[in-house]
Amino acid sequence: MTCQTARALLPEYAGGDLPGAGDLEVHLAACSNCSSELARYREVAQAVAALRLDLDTPSELFVTRLLSQLPAHRIRDDLRRIAQDHPRAQVAAVSLGGAALGAAAIALLWWRAARRTLGAAVHPAT
């Protein structure tokens, strides 16, 4: 392998993207210039990888703003805001909830009574 061919492979080799580079390794063992060049690439690669630990911090309100945009939070926040802005809405919501609960209870009683009647018609007592 020539130095020119070896140099063209060094960026990939230093980045670990060149498995099975036997010829290159033989060349590097014999060529001090190319192995110095490889050491430079490796230093850069190491410094680049270390950037993962170099973190930027977003503004203080970022997380709060982000969470308020999530669907579940948005519905909850909207309801809370409506309740605060319109106290009558709270009363209406409670009344509606109570009415819905009452209707469900009546429907359940009606359904049980209807089942009992139907059962008596299908299997009359002997």
Added chain:
Amino acid sequence: MVSLELLDRCRRREPGAFEELVERTHTQVYTLARRLVGDRRDAEDVAQEAYLRVFRSLGGFREEARFETWLYRIVTNAAMTFLSRRGRFGELLAEPEDAEPPDGGGGREPDEVVERDELKRALATLSPGMRTVVVLKDVYGLSCQEIADEMHLTEGAVKVRLHRARKRLKEAIYGTEQPVRDEV
């Protein structure tokens, strides 16, 4: 960074679970967004969009071992959408030119530690496309194919940009290498 148990709680939409996920990951997500789009405010918009996508699609995500990579891909995708809305996506797709790189740091020893600020200055001299590829591959560990998918490039085009980016960085820090004289 994120435990399997936390991911499971997020999938079950347990109260407070997604907030915990955001708390644990937001600096990494924001930092990547900042590296991809540059501006602080734009990076916050990209990070926010990325989390909304994570929130919507976490239910279908099953490869827990690859959560970080998956998260970084979503951030990259959100950044690409942002850049194309701003008409800046073309900068990323532009072919890396063969202009002479800035020649820096001549006379440095090969094993001398590269300072972080020096590296950041060198990264800033790369074209946006080369910088994006080298950051995603060498900082965040995405594969060339994953980068190609997110940037709408071929895997070969990603490899060319990566090769040139690594060479440019090395030359910006250690100086341009002399033409080689074949010795072996």
